[in-house]
Amino acid sequence: MTVHSVAKTASAVVTIEFADHPPLAFDLAKRAFLWSELVEEFPRSVTVLRARIEDPLDALTMARLPWRDAEPLLWSIGLAAFPTGSAGWLHNGHRYRLTRWPNLAILPHTSNQMRMVALLANAAMTSEELARVAKVDEVEAKTLITALSLIGLLAEQPVEATSAPVVRERDESRGLFRRLRDRLGI
Amino acid sequence: MAEHVILFAGPMGAGKTTAVQTLSEVPVVSTEAANSERDVVDKPTTTVALDYGEITIGAEDKVRLYGVPGQERFDFMWTILAERAKGLVLLINNDDVDPVRSVLGFLDRFDDLCSRSGVVIGISRTDVRSEPTVGTYLDAIAAARPGLMVPVFTVDPRDLATMTTLLTSLIANIEMRASLEIA
Numbered sequence: 001m002t003v004h005s006v007a008k009t010a011s012a013v014v015t016i017e018f019a020d021h022p023p024l025a026f027d028l029a030k031r032a033f034l035w036s037e038l039v040e041e042f043p044r045s046v047t048v049l050r051a052r053i054e055d056p057l058d059a060l061t062m063a064r065l066p067w068r069d070a071e072p073l074l075w076s077i078g079l080a081a082f083p084t085g086s087a088g089w090l091h092n093g094h095r096y097r098l099t100r101w102p103n104l105a106i107l108p109h110t111s112n113q114m115r116m117v118a119l120l121a122n123a124a125m126t127s128e129e130l131a132r133v134a135k136v137d138e139v140e141a142k143t144l145i146t147a148l149s150l151i152g153l154l155a156e157q158p159v160e161a162t163s164a165p166v167v168r169e170r171d172e173s174r175g176l177f178r179r180l181r182d183r184l185g186i
Numbered sequence: 187m188a189e190h191v192i193l194f195a196g197p198m199g200a201g202k203t204t205a206v207q208t209l210s211e212v213p214v215v216s217t218e219a220a221n222s223e224r225d226v227v228d229k230p231t232t233t234v235a236l237d238y239g240e241i242t243i244g245a246e247d248k249v250r251l252y253g254v255p256g257q258e259r260f261d262f263m264w265t266i267l268a269e270r271a272k273g274l275v276l277l278i279n280n281d282d283v284d285p286v287r288s289v290l291g292f293l294d295r296f297d298d299l300c301s302r303s304g305v306v307i308g309i310s311r312t313d314v315r316s317e318p319t320v321g322t323y324l325d326a327i328a329a330a331r332p333g334l335m336v337p338v339f340t341v342d343p344r345d346l347a348t349m350t351t352l353l354t355s356l357i358a359n360i361e362m363r364a365s366l367e368i369a
Contacts, residue, residue, distance in 0.1 A: 098335065100338075101339075101355075103320055103340060105339035105352065106340060111354075114351075114354065114355060114358050115362060117358075118355070118359045119362045119365075121362070121363075122362055122363045133365075133366075165366055166366065166367035167365060167366060168364070168366070170365055172361075172365075176190060176243075176249075176361065177358045177361050179247065180241070180243060180249065180354060180357060183241065183242075183244075184241075186350065
């Protein structure tokens with residue numbers, strides 16, 4: 001929740017201090033972060049001591065710092081942070097649609113996650129609708145929506161303002177995507 | 187046997203030949219010739235007709251991978267192959283003179299294929315030049331082509347994992363769109 005709140009803050013550099021890990025700095029405008037550890041080592045559960053907005057740094061100092069793309073970190077946090085899948089800032093009764101694709105080439109992902117991203121790229125859906133259309137557990141659908149939302153890749157609207165997706169029934173096991181992934185051993 | 191044609195397009199030096207070689211299960215048939223435009227891209231040879239590779243899926247399907255030449259004087263090849271294509275992989279080298287403009291130009295040239303089926307963009311050589319970022323490409327595409335949502339990934343054409351992600355994302359997007367009645 002702290003990371004989401006920080007990510008929604010106006011353009012600034014924000015530092016988050018943890019109880020048992022080095023501090024992490026976000027450059028919100030550039031969607032980049034500084035941290036002395038690997039993204040894969042970000043813990044599933046942390047105690048946040050405080051988050052503070054830093055005084056602006058000059059451009060030269062900013063450019064010299066080893067900023068990293070925040071997308072993999074936010075993706076990792078979004079997939080792991082909520083056991084029930086759904087983050088507190090998401091709304092039941094809202095449909096979500098992708099505003100841009102995540103850079104899946106740098107994000108560890110499953111076939112189901114890729115299929116759900118493709119669905120949200122083409123239609124607005126609630127987590128229930130996404131789970132039904134993608135034929136996955138609703139927690140899995142909520143978890144993906146949480147991760148995409150944390151990165152800032154989703155638009156949302158109340159269900160009354162959007163149309164429910166209309167699905168053509170088809171045997172996905174016969175689709176090229178499924179068979180190609182099987183063929184490539186993914 | 188069903189055939190699925192995937193085109194690999196982009197400017198000279200973006201890595202189209204390498205991408206087809208990385209994904210193909212058979213030795214790639216290439217039509218490389220001496221590069222007469224070394225002032226544009228400094229490499230000894232370039233594709234003058236096409237590169238061809240394939241992936242066979244069981245006894246029923248074959249994915250045919252065609253890399254088309256990057257120079258505009260060969261654009262008649264683009265038209266011929268685009269008519270048969272299921273999707274387009276557009277590769278752009280980030281250290282090109284104006285890579286964003288190049289992306290928009292190729293999207294225009296393959297407009298029918300992009301609208302009818304699908305396209306995915308792979309940005310190569312980001313290790314050589316980090317700007318423009320993926321976000322810059324996405325912003326430019328959104329401004330020039332409202333309503334066209336294109337996956338844009340950073341890729342290394344030599345790397346099987348990222349090229350597989352590129353190809354399967356393209357197929358996923360085409361199939362998921364086909365499974366929905368788009369309002």
